Amino acid sequence: MTHLPYILSSYGLTAIAALWLSIALRLRLKRARARLAGLERAARAQERRSP
Amino acid sequence: MSTPSHDRPADRNPAREGPATNAGPDGGRRTATRRMTRKSRRLWLTLTCLICFSAATALVLNAFSSSIVFFMAPSQILARPPVPDRVIRLGGMVVAGSLRRTVEDNVPVNVFDVTDGQAAVTVRFSGILPDLFREGQSVVALGTFRPGHPFAATEVLAKHDETYMPREVAEALKRSGKWDPRFGKPPSAGSWDSMTRNEAREMTGRSAQ
Amino acid sequence: MIHPSPSAAAGRPSTGALLHRFANPGRFLRLSRWLFPLLSIAAIVCLAAGLGLGLFFSPADWQQGDAVRIMYVHVPMAILASSGYAALALCGLLSLVWKHPLADLAAMEIGPVGAVVTALCLATGSLWGKPMWGAWWVWDARLTSVLVLFFLYLGHIALIRAFDDPQRGFRAASILAIAGVIDLPIIKFSVAWWNTLHQPDSITLTHAPSMAMSMLVPLAISFAGFALGFAALVTGRLEAAILEHRAQQILTRRAGARA
Numbered sequence: 001m002t003h004l005p006y007i008l009s010s011y012g013l014t015a016i017a018a019l020w021l022s023i024a025l026r027l028r029l030k031r032a033r034a035r036l037a038g039l040e041r042a043a044r045a046q047e048r049r050s051p
Numbered sequence: 052m053s054t055p056s057h058d059r060p061a062d063r064n065p066a067r068e069g070p071a072t073n074a075g076p077d078g079g080r081r082t083a084t085r086r087m088t089r090k091s092r093r094l095w096l097t098l099t100c101l102i103c104f105s106a107a108t109a110l111v112l113n114a115f116s117s118s119i120v121f122f123m124a125p126s127q128i129l130a131r132p133p134v135p136d137r138v139i140r141l142g143g144m145v146v147a148g149s150l151r152r153t154v155e156d157n158v159p160v161n162v163f164d165v166t167d168g169q170a171a172v173t174v175r176f177s178g179i180l181p182d183l184f185r186e187g188q189s190v191v192a193l194g195t196f197r198p199g200h201p202f203a204a205t206e207v208l209a210k211h212d213e214t215y216m217p218r219e220v221a222e223a224l225k226r227s228g229k230w231d232p233r234f235g236k237p238p239s240a241g242s243w244d245s246m247t248r249n250e251a252r253e254m255t256g257r258s259a260q
Numbered sequence: 261m262i263h264p265s266p267s268a269a270a271g272r273p274s275t276g277a278l279l280h281r282f283a284n285p286g287r288f289l290r291l292s293r294w295l296f297p298l299l300s301i302a303a304i305v306c307l308a309a310g311l312g313l314g315l316f317f318s319p320a321d322w323q324q325g326d327a328v329r330i331m332y333v334h335v336p337m338a339i340l341a342s343s344g345y346a347a348l349a350l351c352g353l354l355s356l357v358w359k360h361p362l363a364d365l366a367a368m369e370i371g372p373v374g375a376v377v378t379a380l381c382l383a384t385g386s387l388w389g390k391p392m393w394g395a396w397w398v399w400d401a402r403l404t405s406v407l408v409l410f411f412l413y414l415g416h417i418a419l420i421r422a423f424d425d426p427q428r429g430f431r432a433a434s435i436l437a438i439a440g441v442i443d444l445p446i447i448k449f450s451v452a453w454w455n456t457l458h459q460p461d462s463i464t465l466t467h468a469p470s471m472a473m474s475m476l477v478p479l480a481i482s483f484a485g486f487a488l489g490f491a492a493l494v495t496g497r498l499e500a501a502i503l504e505h506r507a508q509q510i511l512t513r514r515a516g517a518r519a
Contacts, residue, residue: 003327003391010330010384011315014337017376018489022300025496032503039510094357101438108442120454121400142455181394183323191457208393211323213462215331215471221322232323240470247474248319 122191124167128202135197141174142191142210143167147233150186162201165190172196176204183209187233212236216243219251226255285502288362292499299492303485310482318478330388332479336486337381341409342444344374344490348416349441352434362498364430365505367437368420369497373490375413382406393457401450402458405443412440 112119122142123133133139142165149164161180164171174192184190184207194204214236216224220243224230230237237243246254314332321328348370354363385403386396397403420433451460463469469476 003325006387006391007315007326007329010333010387011311013383013387014333014380017380021373021376021493025493025500028500029496029503032500032507036503036507036510039507043510043514090357094353097353097356097438101441104439105442108446112446116454119401121398121456124455181392183392183394185323188323206394208395208398208457210457211392211459213459213470215324215328215462215475216322217319217472217474218322219319220472239468240472241468244468244471244476245473 124169125165125172126167126170128172128196129170129198132198133196136195138193138195138205140191140193141165141172141196141202141204142189143172144189144235145184145186146171147186147231149173161207165192165202173201174204174207175201176207178207180207181209183211185232187231187235214240217248217251219248219255220246223251223254285362285505289499289502292495296492296495296499299488299495303488303492306481306485306488308485310478310480310485313478314482318475319472321475324392327388327391328475330384331475332482334381334384334388335479336483337377337384338406339483340486340490341374341378341381341406342447343487344370344377345409345412345437345440346444348374348413348437352437355430355434356438364420364426364434365501366494366498367416367430367433369501370494371413371417371420371433373493373497375410375417377490378406378410378413382410395457398457400456400458401454402447402456405447405450409440409443409447412436412443416440 122140125141125143128139128141144166146164146166151162153160153162155177158177159179160175160177162173162175163186164173166172174194176192176194189210189212191208191210192202192204193206193208194202196202216237221230221232221237223246224237224243225232229242311332314329318329318332320326348367351360351363351367351370354360355367382403385406389398390396416433416436419436420429423429423432450456451458462471463476471479
């Protein structure tokens with residue numbers, strides 16, 4: 001197994017990139033959902049105050 | 052953040068076209084026709100641009116095809132020898148039985164013939180050959196060539212083929228006499244691609260007896 | 261946001277209406293709600309199976325030894341790099357010709373994922389080339405055309421975000437994406453048209469694959485896994501982009517009401 005470092009680095013690089021993309025996506029989705037929910041709540045509250 | 056074009060008019064949203072369609076039997080059709088024309092004009096314009104651009108690229112690639120090739124074959128090099136000190140790449144298969152290894156000043160020196168089936172050129176390379184180097188393997192050598200002398204290589208790269216085969220299967224094919232890696236490509240994949248490693252070991256064992 | 265009334269869409273069975281049925285961001289969000297988790301789970305299952313088989317259960321190659329296992333990452337990345345770009349170009353065409361509302365957002369989200377995949381294809385190829393060929397990199401037609409593809413992705417990512425008016429960015433990026441399609445046949449056929457250090461394709465449409473089944477099966481499963489993962493990432497990113505866009509619209513409306 002003299003080629004082990006090459007094999008491990010290619011799998012490792014791929015794993016790092018995949019994890020990075022999916023964690024970034026999770027955070028982005030969470031942030032976007034929370035922000036939109038907050039804004040919609042505020043908009044509804046404003047509509048109730050000024051009919 | 053971006054504001055995508057959800058609200059660009061006309062051809063954007065079928066729902067908004069309600070009034071236009073209801074305006075009259077002809078009015079609706081006319082707007083529809085004009086809209087389709089604009090859409091298909093855009094489509095044709097895009098496709099025409101793409102085709103012109105492809106043609107231009109094809110012409111350029113064709114014109115430069117001699118510099119796009121990564122290496123030259125022995126017969127090409129012998130037919131039209133390059134300028135003596137110009138660095139070129141020579142590619143071909145290592146001739147079976149042609150490899151001679153010696154050591155000069157503690158550096159391994161390898162001399163072997165490279166062929167493309169029509170002509171052969173002797174290559175001389177001092178240094179360590181790549182792991183995949185063997186007789187029957189395709190190689191690419193970087194160096195200079197002078198007619199009457201061996202090709203003086205400064206670098207040798209191994210070019211493996213597109214066949215992927217378990218070791219045991221290769222061993223079985225070699226033992227059964229169906230294939231000698233020193234003389235070229237393995238038999239077509241259909242004859243061995245579903246052979247399991249155990250079957251291959253059995254075959255090897257049988258032919259060894 | 262648009263609220264197309266179903267009756268209007270149904271009463272007009274043109275290609276436009278058909279396209280716009282799938283263009284509705286609200287509909288996409290409903291789709292994404294179950295499609296995104298489904299794709300993610302399927303990707304994880306396939307990747308675990310395919311790469312597990314490839315790393316531990318598939319045989320070593322007769323001449324490459326264990327280094328052949330790099331194939332189970334490199335080949336899916338290479339196929340996805342090209343297919344991802346084809347998807348980008350399709351988005352460009354849908355945007356330029358049909359003004360498809362989701363196409364621009366999709367192009368914006370496919371670009372970075374495709375660039376990462378292409379970078380991984382180049383990196384794993386390099387890690388495979390060093391022990392096998394004896395070189396990290398050579399300027400042969402296959403490697404160079406894939407490098408060009410990487411720069412096309414980078415150009416697209418930059419161009420689509422380069423203008424203050426997003427519409428101009430979308431337009432410019434669509435044109436780049438469509439023009440760059442030229443690189444895809446060059447990548448595909450480079451190994452056949454010119455002599456290269458890179459070997460020809462093992463899997464073609466015309467011939468039986470020149471690969472043992474015990475290697476082809478893990479390769480197919482890991483390819484399915486990476487493809488599903490790509491689809492999941494793009495779906496999720498598109499969902500996030502639509503949500504961000506909605507939030508932006510609420511803010512704009514609020515600013516307009518205050519003024």
